Amino acid sequence: EDQVTQSPEALRLQEGESSSLNCSYTVSGLRGLFWYRQDPGKGPEFLFTLYSAGEEKEKERLKATLTKKESFLHITAPKPEDSATYLCAVQGMGDYKLSFGAGTTVTVRA
Amino acid sequence: GAVVSQHPSWVICKSGTSVKIECRSLDFQATTMFWYRQFPKQSLMLMATSNEGSKATYEQGVEKDKFLINHASLTLSTLTVTSAHPEDSSFYICSASPGLATYEQYFGPGTRLTVT
Secondary structure: OEEEEEEOEEOOOOOOOEEEEEEEEEEOEEEEEEEEEEEOOOOOOEEEEEEOOOOOEEEEEEEEEOOOEEEEEOOOOOHHHHOOEEEEEEEEEEOOOOOOOEOEEEEEEE | OEEEEEEEEEEOOOOOEEEEEEOOOOOOOOOOEEEEOOOOOOOHHHHHEEOOOOEEOOOOOOOOOOOEEEEEOOOEEEEOOOOHHHHHOOOEEEEEEOOOOOOEEEEOEEEEEEEE
């Protein structure tokens, strides 16, 4: 069974204070690792897909990286509008289902 | 691009009644659609996977007779909660995948169901 563990559960940052979120996973054959952002009362918003170890993707202040066992989401110089819950999910080769981690709730104070 | 809508965004119903939630992919055709449930402060739990024109595949522990899923076209899937009870109150979110060429799932905004 695919497993995804995200840490920390919550992260409080000062505006401009860079940090990283961790997503550790076990899957029998990785098809893709996905990062989503979710605001309260909303559906998840797609951020990145990573397919192979060593791959990196960037979008504004966010950068996602992937190794064979974990992924990191780096937030550089965050702003209050980056406050959200960030979800990591994996998709195995067997099917198209996503297995989600519990998420990291990021709060950025001005 | 890759926009998914859900209707209604929230609904309140009485115990014993049925509620239908629609999920539409607005700018792409969705070979596969997924239905999730999310409780407060928890992550998304997959309920079922549906492919256009075929029966949905339900996850273990999900009652297929209570949660009826229909994927009648490449842009529309519906979830009907039958004989709803207060414990069915939750946030229901659908997602849609464009197909075999890309594996991303794009999520709708969610539907808040409250059963009184």
